Amino acid sequence: MKPILELLPLLSRPRQIAIIMHQKPDADAMGSSLALFHYFQLKHHQVAVVSPTLYPDFLKWMPGAKEVIIYELHPEKATEALQKAEIIFCMDFNAFHRARPADAALAQSAGIKVIIDHHLQPEPVFEYGLSDVQASSTAELVYEVIIGWGDKSLINNEIAQCIYAGTMTDTGSFRFAATSARVHRMVADLMEHGLRHEPIHQAIYDNFLENRLRFLGYVLSNRMEVFYEYNAALITVPASDVRKFNLSSGDTEGLVNYPLSIQGIKLSALMVENHQEIRISLRSKGDFDVNEFARKYFNGGGHLNAAGGRSTDSLEATVARFKKALEENKALLEKPLKNP
The missing domain is CATH 3.10.310.30 (Diaminopimelate Epimerase; Chain A, domain 1)
Incomplete structure (x- = not known):
């Protein structure tokens, strides 16, 4: 698998891009996928986001959530998005079967497969990627990818909200061992640039029936x-x-x-x-x-x-x-x- 930094030349002109997350997506899968979605839109790519299954109601507030194509509801539309994609970003999972029931459509698509993930032992099915088990979340890795590609200035409030939500939940509100100094530095940077964290916490944890x-x-x-x-x-x-x-x-x-x-x-x-x-x-x-x-x-x-x-x-x-x-x-x- 080639480092994700080497993908940058392929992204130098507008591309057809698909972003797919794992089944039963949590806030990290949704947050990292939608953060990347907003980033690629700012770079003038054509982007589709696919979720294999329905996502929880408490994530509907996320910027861009309405644009997500649910495979189990619209399999033809989701499959078309994957088939048309020149590059497919696989977010927060490390094996195709984690994208059931969209796993066959993903495997059969001709697009370049890219992984951004923090789980152990990724399968050798990705051509490019960033797999870092020391990272707190995939959302944290999206933040670092955008910076690594030289586009920190493009991290707007929509992207910041998605990154924060994914990181907050995957660190157990910053109490798990994966909450490293680099996590706190990232959050501090997002807050210094205008992120309001309290509404995100309320939207996720205080929004049930x-x-x-x-x-x-x-x-x-x-x-x-x-x-x-x-x-x-x-x-x-x-x-x-x-x-x-x-x-x-x-x-x-x-x-x-x-x-x-x-x-x-x-x-x-x-x-x-x-x-x-x-x-x-x-x-x-x-x-x-x-x-x-x-x-x-x-x-x-x-x-x-x-x-x-x-x-x-x-x-x-x-x-x-x-x-x-x-x-x-x-x-x-x-x-x-x-x-x-």
């Missing part, structure tokens, strides 16, 4: 199991709960983090049953590697302390597999967390 709050109370009381012998916890959300509380895309966002507030818990898992599949989110503290845990047991991956996976087994069978995995990793989970 009543049913979501009632769901949180219910699920924490009735669907959370704590395994103190493994310093782990599990929350399960069966399809019946999804229907009962009329959950929308994004309503389970952040739920996996709640058990980590329990003293001594170093591994938290969330399983959500939907569309004949169990979607699994994993979070950890310290040196317990949920990236490897997800890859080994749940056909997934991610970061050291944040990863995801999936299962096509029943919810009961998937829970049983998780409990067996806890036993196999007991020695690692028993290690106490280091004090500050």
